[in-house]
Amino acid sequence: MQTIPIRNVGEPTGLIDRFQRQYVYLRLSITDVCNFRCNYCLPNGYRPPEHKQRFLTLPEIQRVARTFAHLGTEKIRLTGGEPTLRKDFLDIAHTIAQTQGIRQLALTTNGYRMARDVALWKEAGITHLNVSVDSLDPREFHLITGENKLGEILSGIDKAFEIGYPKVKVNAVLMKQYTAKNLDDFLRWIQHRPIQMRFIELMETGEMDHFFHQQHLSGQSILERLVQEGWQLQTRDLTDGPAKILKHPDYQGEIGLIMPYEKNFCASCNRLRVSATGKLHLCLFGEEGVDLRDLLQDDSQHLQLEQRLKSALQGKREHHYLHLGDSGVRNNLASIGG
Numbered sequence: 302m303q304t305i306p307i308r309n310v311g312e313p314t315g316l317i318d319r320f321q322r323q324y325v326y327l328r329l330s331i332t333d334v335c336n337f338r339c340n341y342c343l344p345n346g347y348r349p350p351e352h353k354q355r356f357l358t359l360p361e362i363q364r365v366a367r368t369f370a371h372l373g374t375e376k377i378r379l380t381g382g383e384p385t386l387r388k389d390f391l392d393i394a395h396t397i398a399q400t401q402g403i404r405q406l407a408l409t410t411n412g413y414r415m416a417r418d419v420a421l422w423k424e425a426g427i428t429h430l431n432v433s434v435d436s437l438d439p440r441e442f443h444l445i446t447g448e449n450k451l452g453e454i455l456s457g458i459d460k461a462f463e464i465g466y467p468k469v470k471v472n473a474v475l476m477k478q479y480t481a482k483n484l485d486d487f488l489r490w491i492q493h494r495p496i497q498m499r500f501i502e503l504m505e506t507g508e509m510d511h512f513f514h515q516q517h518l519s520g521q522s523i524l525e526r527l528v529q530e531g532w533q534l535q536t537r538d539l540t541d542g543p544a545k546i547l548k549h550p551d552y553q554g555e556i557g558l559i560m561p562y563e564k565n566f567c568a569s570c571n572r573l574r575v576s577a578t579g580k581l582h583l584c585l586f587g588e589e590g591v592d593l594r595d596l597l598q599d600d601s602q603h604l605q606l607e608q609r610l611k612s613a614l615q616g617k618r619e620h621h622y623l624h625l626g627d628s629g630v631r632n633n634l635a636s637i638g639g
């Protein structure tokens with residue numbers, strides 16, 4: 302395979318938009334398929350579309366990783382659907398981890414295979430883990446995800462610490478009925494664990510009916526409560542992206558708040574997305590995506606691919622229009638990886 306020269310540390314990235322935002326982080330979806338039925342994401346479970354989809358193959362994924370790395374991407378997150386459902390998941394992780402220039406390889410997972418496989422993930426080169434846990438009550442967890450697997454997932458998190466991950470990020474979608482009233486459970490859980498508990502505001506999608514209006518809760522109310530209880534807002538690290546991070550002297554864990562409906566959310570955007578079928582998405586919300594697949598068929602196409610990425614980026618909007626009620630509706634976030 303042809304070697305692509307890599308930019309040196311400190312050099313500006315090749316992916317800069319019209320608003321001088323630099324893109325060093327790629328969220329790469331490797332499948333739309335999921336085995337859970339989260340009420341805010343795939344309430345009826347994954348249903349294959351009429352026309353069979355072909356997800357990116359390992360060589361195509363390798364070309365995506367190499368080209369983005371050459372343009373300055375330092376961090377790649379594997380997401381989905383449930384990425385660990387892919388039979389070649391470990392090969393994908395290993396291939397990306399070996400890519401020159403990639404310093405962080407993160408995984409977002411529902412954690413159902415974590416207790417069994419986390420050591421293999423680490424061996425394959427996954428450096429950072431995000432696990433979705435929307436409730437610490439087994440019955441509620443079952444209601445939210447359609448799966449009675451909370452115990453296994455929590456043991457998977459403990460196992461990750463045992464085998465040497467220094468920190469795990471846990472995602473919970475903020476919902477009035479669940480997460481908000483369970484805040485104390487989460488706080489107790491992270492008091493003596495190095496977990497960054499990330500509360501994500503519920504985002505409206507096309508598969509939701511009244512759910513969004515019934516359940517949406519602004520992260521601001523949680524932020525105010527935490528600050529009153531002595532949590533301190535931290536200055537942002539570049540790799541935190543748009544999350545607000547809070548720490549408390551009595552807690553080993555941290556809180557992250559992700560509030561996409563907040564004004565200025567997009568100012569610190571540092572990420573691009575590639576879907577499991579090979580489309581570049583400049584934003585989680587709103588556009589159709591730019592097809593990359595025809596330029597992923599051969600190593601010799603990398604310069605054309607770079608050119609397409611750079612020129613597509615010039616079309617990235619300054620911000621989304623969620624706050625104006627334009628949900629930029631996607632059917633669900635499993636089709637693009639959240």
Ligand code: SAM
Pocket residue numbers: 335341342380381382383384409410411431432433472473474501502503504505506633634635638639
């Ligand atoms: N299956 C994996 C998981 O659940 O972690 C990865 C894919 S999932 C689409 C990625 C993240 O998106 C999860 O943390 C999930 O909670 C979040 N998510 C899905 N739908 C959402 C919505 N409507 N609003 C906010 N977050 C959502």
Ligand code: SF4
Pocket residue numbers: 335336337338339342343381382383411433634635
């Ligand atoms: Fe599956 Fe993740 Fe969506 Fe839940 S949030 S249905 S685990 S893709």
